[in-house]
Structures are given as structure tokens and as C-alpha cells.
Amino acid sequence: MRTLPTSSATDQQLVAQVLGGNTAAFGQVVQRTEGLVTQLIFKMIRHPADRPDLAQEVYLKVFKNLAGFKFQAKLxxxxGQVTYNTCLHYLEKKQLVLLDPAEAVPDDAAEDGRRALPPATSDDPETALFDQDLAGILGAAIEQLPPLYRTLISLYHQQELSYEEIAQITSLPDGTVKNYLFRARKQLKQHLLARYHRHDL
Structure with missing residues (x-):
């Protein structure tokens, strides 16, 4: 039976190849997921020195537990769920807070705000420079949010995951994900308006 190249294999084929001893297939698992893993670790963990060890721990867990993956979600x-839980365990061990309980009070309404954060890019050098400056301002403001809010903003607006996928990764109900995203964007807007004049943004 011909083995498909790992780059074009489906999740099921890729997992089967890894479990069959194909090390290149596991390299493809890493390549397909490293962007998501990196974003989660960077948004949840503030200490740069701890991030590489956590990434290594994540992929060791993925390799060890791959046989138990039931394909109830995308690989x-x-x-991402393994990464999120690994980071949670780290935070608990360090007695660090993912989200202040005062921030967890639900709002009555949550707006959708579909993919509104990343600035548009332009071929015009002056506009591109402005977009770069704006992205820097926005990135710095996002870093001021609680770790959970930073994480949800990253998953939704940068990784472009659905509410359902984010709920699967974080084990939070869909409604809670939407509510926390609303609160995160609200805090982000308040931070930006407090620090910069409207005409500067």
C-alpha cells in the first residue's frame, strides 16, 4: 500500500503514520500546529525563559497520548487543548492567575465583533508604515490584558478559530467564550482610549 506524503496526509492518515513509527509524520504534526502552540504559550506565559520548555512538554504529551486521540475534533x-492545559498546570504550579475572578462576571450582552482587530495592509509605503505602527500599539495594548483574554483574542483574531474550536481548546462553553471575547475587546478599547487620543489611533 502506497504511503501518502506527510504534507498531504489527512489527520487520520498522519496519526496512523506516526503510530506506525514514521518520525517524519510527527514532524509534520509539529509543523502544522506550531503556530497555534506558540501563540497559546506566548499569550498565557509571560516568562520567556519558560516557553521553550513548555513547548517541548506539549509535544512530548502529544506524542505520548496520540494513540488516545479519538478524532472528535481536528488534530x-x-x-491546542493539550497546550492550553499544560499552560494552565504551569500557572497553577506558579500560583499565577489566568483571569481575576472580578473579570469573570458575565455581561448581559456580547457583541460579535467578527475579526475586527488586525489592521488592513496596504501596498502604499506610508500607509503600510502607519499600519505597522498601529499594529505595534495594538499589540502592546493586548499584552496588558489578563492572560485568558490575551489568549482568546489571539485564537479568534489571529489564529481565526471558531467559537466552537476555542471552546474545545479551553473547555469553556461557547457562550462564555463569546462573553469573554466581548469583555476583552471592551478592556482593549478602554485601554487604548485612555492612553491615546482618538486622532492618534
């Missing part, structure tokens, strides 16, 4: 979503 990348499952790897």
Missing part, C-alpha cells in the same frame, strides 16, 4: 484543536 490541531486537540494539540
Amino acid at each position: 490541531s484543536t486537540w494539540v
Whole structure:
């Protein structure tokens, strides 16, 4: 039976190849998921020195537990869930807070705000420079949010995951994900308006 190249293999084929001893297939698992894993670790963990060890721990867990993956979600979503839980365990061990309980009070309404954060890019050098400056301002403001809010903003607006996928990764209900995203964007807007004049943004 011909083995498909790992780059074009489905999740099921890729997992089967890894479990069959194909090390290149596991390299493809890493390549397909490293962007998501990196974003989760960077948004949840503030200490740069701890991030590489956590990434290594994530992929060791993925390799060790791959036989138990039941394909109830995409492989990348499952790897994201392993990453999120690994980071949670780290934070608990360090007695660090993912989200202040005062921030967890639900709002009555949550707006959708579909993919509104990343600035548009332009071929015009002056506009591109402005977009770069704006992206820097926005990135710095996002870093001021609580770790959970930073993480949800990253998953939704940068990784472009659905509410359902984010809920699977974080084990939060869909409604809670939407509510926390609303609160995160609200805090982000308040931070930006407090620090910069409207005409500067």
C-alpha cells in the first residue's frame, strides 16, 4: 500500500503514520500546529525563559497520548487543548492567575465583533508604515490584558478559530467564550482610549 506524503496526509492518515513509527509524520504534526502552540504559550506565559520548555512538554504529551486521540475534533484543536492545559498546570504550579475572578462576571450582552482587530495592509509605503505602527500599539495594548483574554483574542483574531474550536481548546462553553471575547475587546478599547487620543489611533 502506497504511503501518502506527510504534507498531504489527512489527520487520520498522519496519526496512523506516526503510530506506525514514521518520525517524519510527527514532524509534520509539529509543523502544522506550531503556530497555534506558540501563540497559546506566548499569550498565557509571560516568562520567556519558560516557553521553550513548555513547548517541548506539549509535544512530548502529544506524542505520548496520540494513540488516545479519538478524532472528535481536528488534530490541531486537540494539540491546542493539550497546550492550553499544560499552560494552565504551569500557572497553577506558579500560583499565577489566568483571569481575576472580578473579570469573570458575565455581561448581559456580547457583541460579535467578527475579526475586527488586525489592521488592513496596504501596498502604499506610508500607509503600510502607519499600519505597522498601529499594529505595534495594538499589540502592546493586548499584552496588558489578563492572560485568558490575551489568549482568546489571539485564537479568534489571529489564529481565526471558531467559537466552537476555542471552546474545545479551553473547555469553556461557547457562550462564555463569546462573553469573554466581548469583555476583552471592551478592556482593549478602554485601554487604548485612555492612553491615546482618538486622532492618534
